[in-house]
Amino acid sequence: MGALLALSSAVVYGIVDFAGGLLSRRVHHTAVTFLGQLGGLLLACAAALLLPADAVHLADLLWGALSGVGSGTAMWFLNRGLSRGDMSVVVPVSAVTGVALSVLCGVLVLGDRPGAVAWLGIAVTVPSLWFVAGGRAGAGKGTADGLVASLGVAVQYLALGQAGPGSGLWPVAAGRVAAVLVLLPDAARHARRLKLPPVRCVRAVLVGAGAALGLVLYLLAAQRQLLAVAVVLASLYPALPVVLGLALLRERISRRQAVGLLGAGSRPYCSPWADGPVPRPPATRVIPKWPSSTAGTPCGPAPHGSTGWPPGPRGCPR
Numbered sequence: 001m002g003a004l005l006a007l008s009s010a011v012v013y014g015i016v017d018f019a020g021g022l023l024s025r026r027v028h029h030t031a032v033t034f035l036g037q038l039g040g041l042l043l044a045c046a047a048a049l050l051l052p053a054d055a056v057h058l059a060d061l062l063w064g065a066l067s068g069v070g071s072g073t074a075m076w077f078l079n080r081g082l083s084r085g086d087m088s089v090v091v092p093v094s095a096v097t098g099v100a101l102s103v104l105c106g107v108l109v110l111g112d113r114p115g116a117v118a119w120l121g122i123a124v125t126v127p128s129l130w131f132v133a134g135g136r137a138g139a140g141k142g143t144a145d146g147l148v149a150s151l152g153v154a155v156q157y158l159a160l161g162q163a164g165p166g167s168g169l170w171p172v173a174a175g176r177v178a179a180v181l182v183l184l185p186d187a188a189r190h191a192r193r194l195k196l197p198p199v200r201c202v203r204a205v206l207v208g209a210g211a212a213l214g215l216v217l218y219l220l221a222a223q224r225q226l227l228a229v230a231v232v233l234a235s236l237y238p239a240l241p242v243v244l245g246l247a248l249l250r251e252r253i254s255r256r257q258a259v260g261l262l263g264a265g266s267r268p269y270c271s272p273w274a275d276g277p278v279p280r281p282p283a284t285r286v287i288p289k290w291p292s293s294t295a296g297t298p299c300g301p302a303p304h305g306s307t308g309w310p311p312g313p314r315g316c317p318r
Contacts, residue, residue, distance in 0.1 A: 006233035009217035023203055028193040029079035034183050035201060036208025037072065043209040044169065047216055053168030059246035060163040066180030067160035071215075071271025074098075074152030076183060081145030091230025094146045098153030099235045105158050106228035114229055125293065157231045161222040172215050233315065258299035277291025 024032050078094055106112040156175075162172035187194060196204065212235075221230045 002221045002223075002230060003233055004223060005217050006230045007220035007236070009214045009221060009234040010236040011238035011240060012210055012214040012217060013234070014244070016207055016214060017237060018240065018244045019203070019210070020207045021252030023200065023207060026081070027200055027204065027215050028190065028195060030186055030190040031193045031196055032204050032207065033079055034180070034187040035196075036211060037075075037179045037183055039205030039208030040212030041173065041208075042205070042216075043212045044173040044176045044216070047212075048169040048173045051168050053170055054166040055182035056167045056170050057164065059169050060167035061174040063159050063162045064167075064174035065178040066175075067156045067163075067171070067215075069182055070152040070155030070157075070159060071175060072152075072179035072182030074156060075147045075179075076186060077145045077149040077152065081149065094149035094153060095235065097147060097150035098157075099232055101150060101154035102157045102231040102235075103228045104160075105154065106226070106231065110158075110227060112228040114225045114226055138249060154214075157218070157222075157234070158227070160219055161227040161230070163219065165223045169216055169219065172212060172219055175215070176212060177293060 020032060020036070048226065074094065081094075107114070160171060160175065214237075218230065218234045225233075
């Protein structure tokens with residue numbers, strides 16, 4: 001179930017990425033990014049209210065807020081790199097480095113232990129993402145933007161994965177608030193860019209709402225699957241815009257992109273289903289302690305609802 005949710009997150013992100021890319025050709029990226037985060041905030045709050053939480057903890061909200069800081073940072077540097085026209089550098093660098101950082105932190109810091117099949121899938125996915133995104137050798141002017149965006153992507157995934165299930169979807173909502181605050185200074189500097197026709201404004205909001213839905217699906221996946229594996233599955237989204245561009249816009253793909261699509265398509269067959277669910281610590285049986293000898297005996301009445309005390313010192317009734 002966790003793998004299916006992570007793949008669903010990748011599908012949603014891919015559609016959002018494609019729609020956002022089309023919208024960015026007509027609208028300034030500041031408007032798309034900021035209005036999108038507002039749309040994500042609306043959807044996240046609505047989803048959190050529809051799925052009530054058992055107990056919302058401050059720590060989980062802080063993890064969600066840190067995730068939102070990563071989201072806002074990644075979006076800002078990614079869009080800045082795209083606006084400079086070096087897509088073949090910033091997109092693959094941000095996608096591949098973000099996945100690699102997340103996997104390394106999950107294994108080395110958080111103690112994830114993917115199985116052999118999952119490691120095979122990770123090894124196939126990383127170069128496939130590079131090929132699909134159009135990566136090429138050599139550093140370009142968008143490399144720095146791509147690296148900073150990848151750090152934001154890693155923070156987004158890792159921090160959100162630390163939120164406990166008891167807080168429901170409120171960590172995602174907290175993250176959208178933090179992302180809006182991170183992007184607010186840039187939006188204030190380009191306030192005139194935010195004045196869009198109603199139709200384009202609605203489209204920007206819907207793009208952000210779709211991105212928030214992708215994060216919701218990822219959070220649910222991370223609660224049911226190893227974090228390192230959930231990140232890799234959710235990061236397959238760059239393949240979908242290429243497929244949609246080929247099918248809807250009649251775009252052409254290179255041989256490298258075709259190889260990457262084949263590799264990305266084989267990743268679900270190397271999924272963590274073969275490795276089983278996330279290992280849980282074994283349940284421990286709590287044995288009641290013997291009561292104190294305040295009553296003059298080392299034994300006392302059995303606890304309420306119990307059939308008696310476990311075997312104890314010699315001379316005590318069992």
